[in-house]
Amino acid sequence: MAKSDSFFIRASTAFNGTTYAQTSIDLGAYVDALGKSVLRIHNIAVQWGTALESVDSSTTNSSIVDAFQLTTQSQSEMVNMTDKSVIASGRLSLHTDGTAAIVQVNDELDIAPQHFTNGYLVAVEQIYLGVDSNAAASANLTQCAVVLECTVETLSQSAAMALALSQQ
Numbered sequence: 001m002a003k004s005d006s007f008f009i010r011a012s013t014a015f016n017g018t019t020y021a022q023t024s025i026d027l028g029a030y031v032d033a034l035g036k037s038v039l040r041i042h043n044i045a046v047q048w049g050t051a052l053e054s055v056d057s058s059t060t061n062s063s064i065v066d067a068f069q070l071t072t073q074s075q076s077e078m079v080n081m082t083d084k085s086v087i088a089s090g091r092l093s094l095h096t097d098g099t100a101a102i103v104q105v106n107d108e109l110d111i112a113p114q115h116f117t118n119g120y121l122v123a124v125e126q127i128y129l130g131v132d133s134n135a136a137a138s139a140n141l142t143q144c145a146v147v148l149e150c151t152v153e154t155l156s157q158s159a160a161m162a163l164a165l166s167q168q
Helices: 157-166
Strands: 007-014 021-026 037-048 063-071 086-096 102-111 120-122 126-133 143-154
Touching (some): 037 063, 037 157, 063 143, 126 143
Antiparallel strands (some): 007 143, 037 143, 063 086, 063 126, 086 102
16 A cells, blocks of 8 residues: 655634534545545644634633534534544533633544544545534634645555445
């Protein structure tokens, strides 16, 4: 199996805290199932919109939860990690106290390529970064960005096609 040096793919999705938002990420330059070329995602790093110092926490005793997912199929809402299209998912949670101070921040990955021994193989030419929130815009959080560490690999044509079909 031929392997390339690792490189990085960057993408972001803007969201408003009221509706599911999604951006497609074109992998056509790296993935060609008929040509036996697939993408292996080794790691994902996630950044949420603005620095925490600029988060508006004026709502007292509240919780803001922002969630993201990276999938091989377009979605209209957040899906469970048991969905076959999920590559990665996670969330950012902010909790305020009665004085409007942010007292707890949690950033977690439910599932990600770095959790697996050999990362995650992708054989489709588009993947999707989806984001949803319960109140992100009210806290000045309006964007989720990801950086994917990837390599391009070669599979047999039948293996590449079978993987591509399983991810559509």
